[in-house]
Amino acid sequence: MESSYNQWILFIFSSFIIGMKSLKEIEVKIPSAVQVGETITLQCNYDLEGEPLYTVKWYKGTREFYRFIPKELPNTKVFALPGIDVDLSKSTPNEVVLRNVQSEVTGRYKCEVSSDAPNFDTKFNSGYMYVVDAPLDDPSLLIEKNYVDIGDFISGNCTTLPSYPATNVSWYLNGIRIPESFSRKLEVEPEFLSSRRKHYVMISGVELQIMESTFQEGKAALSCVASLFNIYRGERKAILEEAKPRPKPSSVLSPRDDRSESQRLEIPSLQILIIVLLLMHVHR
Ligand SMILES: *[C@@H]1O[C@H](CO)[C@@H](O)[C@H](O)[C@H]1NC(C)=O
Numbered sequence: 585m586e587s588s589y590n591q592w593i594l595f596i597f598s599s600f601i602i603g604m605k606s607l608k609e610i611e612v613k614i615p616s617a618v619q620v621g622e623t624i625t626l627q628c629n630y631d632l633e634g635e636p637l638y639t640v641k642w643y644k645g646t647r648e649f650y651r652f653i654p655k656e657l658p659n660t661k662v663f664a665l666p667g668i669d670v671d672l673s674k675s676t677p678n679e680v681v682l683r684n685v686q687s688e689v690t691g692r693y694k695c696e697v698s699s700d701a702p703n704f705d706t707k708f709n710s711g712y713m714y715v716v717d718a719p720l721d722d723p724s725l726l727i728e729k730n731y732v733d734i735g736d737f738i739s740g741n742c743t744t745l746p747s748y749p750a751t752n753v754s755w756y757l758n759g760i761r762i763p764e765s766f767s768r769k770l771e772v773e774p775e776f777l778s779s780r781r782k783h784y785v786m787i788s789g790v791e792l793q794i795m796e797s798t799f800q801e802g803k804a805a806l807s808c809v810a811s812l813f814n815i816y817r818g819e820r821k822a823i824l825e826e827a828k829p830r831p832k833p834s835s836v837l838s839p840r841d842d843r844s845e846s847q848r849l850e851i852p853s854l855q856i857l858i859i860v861l862l863l864m865h866v867h868r
């Protein structure tokens with residue numbers, strides 16, 4: 585009597601477990617930024633919990649480019665997609681290898697896994713990948729003048745070589761980052777050319793007022809850094825020199841300084857006024 589009751593409980597319990605059985609969350613490993621020309625591996629890890637695998641499908645955006653079907657022969661299928669070159673010899677149910685990636689294959693990659701009968705469960709996960717075409721060299725930095733006096737405004741332009749996507753440019757004075765909140769961005773929309781990714785030349789302009797504290801032993805370093813994720817970093821530095829070093833008291837008591845004091849905007853940490861004049865994208 586008691587054993588049949590236990591069997592009944594076991595039956596209920598196991599049907600519940602079987603019913604609950606399903607695909608666990610899919611984990612994808614997609615590099616967020618790679619360089620043009622690289623061979624890359626996209627990974628898709630899944631746990632079927634003992635269920636049979638029906639398909640693994642890879643999509644770029646909404647378009648499928650690779651399928652693994654264990655029941656069919658051959659069990660892999662590749663669908664042509666511009667710029668995507670699947671290395672079939674290295675692709676597995678968990679990995680797809682893309683050769684010689686180009687900037688146009690930047691996009692969202694999705695892995696979709698389906699289990700076979702009886703559950704026909706489907707789950708997916710995705711990640712965004714940039715294929716970066718980095719500038720071929722460091723940016724160039726043009727400053728108005730190298731010899732400056734306290735109170736002077738000086739301007740400079742930092743220009744990067746063409747890249748995809750546009751670089752991030754930041755400015756430093758004596759190694760201290762000039763805050764972005766003091767920058768004004770101006771983006772010029774490049775005209776549409778073709779299906780290939782547009783490249784950009786980034787020009788970033790800075791204008792700052794020289795303060796007494798700008799100088800360290802009569803010199804100051806202004807630099808611009810252009811970067812693309814963790815793939816590219818280019819830097820150019822300019823040295824500013826004090827034109828007429830003056831004794832401290834005369835500079836403080838100078839009537840010209842007193843007059844302009846109230847109009848002067850100061851950043852306590854930097855003690856300079858920075859106006860980023862322009863930051864624009866120019867079509868290659
Ligand atoms: C920076 O670029 C602007 C706009 O092209 C130009 O007017 C200015 O003279 C440039 N400044 C320097 C220091 O090259």
Ligand SMILES: *[C@@H]1O[C@H](CO)[C@@H](O)[C@H](O)[C@H]1NC(C)=O
Binds near residue numbers: 751811813
């Ligand atoms: C630019 O900087 C932002 C903020 O740090 C970062 O999220 C973004 O990925 C960077 N873009 C590039 C192209 O490096």
